Amino acid sequence: MRKLFGTDGIRAVAGESPLDPKTIYAVGLALAHSLTSSKEVLLGMDTRESSEWIAATLIAGLNAGGATARLAGVITTPAVAYLARKHGFGAGIVISASHNPWQDNGIKLFGPDGYKLSDEIELAIEDEIFRHLATLTHDSIAADKLLEPDESYRAEYIQFLRAQVPDLSLDGKTIVVDCANGAASSVAAQLFAGLGGEIRITHASPNGRNINEGCGALHPKVVAAEVAASHASMGITFDGDADRSLFADEHGKVVNGDAVMLLAARDLKSRGQLANDTVVATTMSNMGLEAALKRSGIRMLRAPVGDKYVLEEMRASGASLGGEQSGHILFPQLSTTGDGLQTALAVLNVLHTSGQSLAELTADLKVFPQVIVNVKVREKKPLDGFPAIVATITAAEEELKDTGRVVIRYSGTEALARVMIEAEDEARMKHHAEAIADAIRTELGI
Template sequence: MRKLFGTDGIRAVAGEAPLDERTVRAVGVALATKLGKGSSVVMGMDTRESGPWIAATLAAGLREGGATVANAGVITTPAVAFLARKHGFSAGVVISASHNPWRDNGIKVFGGDGYKLPDAVEMEIEAEIEKALAADGETQNHDDALPEVNESFRAEYVRFLLEAVPGISLDNRKVVIDCANGAASAVAPQLFEHLGGTVEVTHASPDGLNINEQCGALHPEIVAAEVKVRGASMGMTFDGDADRALFADEHGNVVNGDAVMLACARDMQARGELDGDVVVATTMSNMGFEAALKRSGISMLRAPVGDKYVLEEMRRSGAALGGEQSGHVLFPARATTGDGLLTALMVLDVVHRSGKTLGELIADLKNYPQVILNVKVREKVPLDSLPDVVAMIRAAEDELRDSGRVVIRYSGTEALARVMIEAESEDAMRRHAEAIAGAIRAELGI
């Protein structure tokens, strides 16, 4: 069982284990050891205050383990995946905690092929981390100087995005872009400036402490409100490392990942690009989304939560489109990982070629009422070992049966239990969600 890696890398409060200086250095040593002699790593980060020292410490560990390090500076997570693959690096590493608050940070690792590491490889790296920690009981002085930022990397990534969606145009529309005071702040303005419309950029002034703070994909209602105030045709909003995107339509309604996949799936089907007429989503995707796909002759497969698990199912089934309700959308013919900026361009392209608004493209999507409650927990024990929790879950499943769904899981990136209930009856939905959340809180709550 993995101890350090969650569903999206290592993540914790910066400065506290496992993101203390000693462990971060050990991660670098371990990764370099796993990659082998003569390995090379490209590294990037988001805009958190702790990013530079974590990157410097990790780079020191990588060099100690025999690897060379290239620095992409502040850049998006998918950009690092792209650069690792394009330039033949042994791995790509991103210092980011994605949508988490600024105090948190993390370490995400991509293979040289641009894909996130399989769980088995992460477990092997964890074993090497334990060895590195055992071999070095004290934090030592290391060369912690980061290499100079290679400014050409960012320009290469922008060119890749524009070439991935050729002929794209805003058709003189006005769009609002919320960069979450994160990594998109360094890329999005340059990407969108030549698309033939008016681009109004918000939350693109990072100060190390304001990433995701009342902005970005964690708060899509913010960009939705801006669309209405500014009279824009669309809004798009990214998380801290810009590997996911959410949207707002012309009426200021939030458009989540399910709706994005619906619009893209229908477009790809019409162009003969939706292999097998199948889309891969997760256990969190709404039953209304599944019903809308079915009306278009498209089937849906469900994978565990986490874009890496969605991609694994896509590769297994041969699907050309997949993603999460939270905004990770995967287009494997174009990129190896979820990319919020690529998703934004793909949505803009569908709107451009269809001649319709985003709202019109998804007008028939009728979601079942759905609620997600997050319960802070002190530990993640198996839920089926808690009799009161099991009883509440069973009661919900018995009542809802074919008219709803019950999904209870732990977050892979935070100390949270997530309670998701979906039902035709909003009253039943909320009643069961509160009952299950209450039972978890009584057993494990902080």
């Protein structure tokens, strides 16, 4: 069982285990020893104040393990994945905790193919990390001065994205873009420049501690309110490392990843590019999406939460579109991982070619009421080992049957159990969600 890696790399409070200097150095050592195709790695980071010292410590470990690093500076997670693959780096590394608060940080790893590392490779790296931790001393982990970033990587990534929508024009549109004071702040203005229309960039002044603070994809109602107040055409909002994006339509209504998958699937199908007429979503996607896709002759498969698991199911089923309600959208014919900026351009391009607004394109998505209750837990034990929890879940499933869904899972990045229920009857939905949450709190709560 993995102890360090969650569904999206290693993540914790910066400076505390497993993001203390000793462990970070050991990660660098272990990763360096795992490299096979090249001993050179590319490293990027988000805007947290801890990102630079974590990067410097990691690079010291890489160097000690016989690898060398190139620094892309502040850049998005999908940019590192793309650039690692294009230039043949042995690995890509991103220092980021995505949507988490500024006190947290993380280490995300990509292989030379641009894909997130498999569970098997992460487990092997973990084993070596723990072996190093048993012998390392604090005297051996002094970080060198951080490398100067190579700004050309950012320009290359922007060129890659723009080439995907060569005919896109935003003339006549006003777009509000919320960068979450994160990695998108370094690329958004350049990316949208020259596309026409009026682009209003917001929350693009990072200070090391304001990433995701009252803005970004964690707070999509912020950009939605701005759209409504300014009578804009639509809004786009990113998370801290810009691997996902959410939207707001012209009426100031939040548009999530389910709606994006619906409009993207229909567009691809109309052009004969939706492989096997299949979309891969997750257990968290709303039943309304499944119904809307079915009306368009499109099958929906469900994968476990986590874009790496969505991608695994896409490869198995041959699907050309997948994603998560949270805004991770995967276009494998274009990229190896979710990319919020790429998704934004794809949505804008559908609006441009169809001549329809975001509200019009998603009008028939009838969303079942859904509630998510997060329960802080002291440990992530299998829930089927607690009869009281099992009984409460079973009662909910039996009562809801075909009129709702119950999904209980542990967060891959935080000490949380997530209770998600959706149902036609909102009162019953809330009752069962709280009952299950209470049962988990009793058995496992802090």
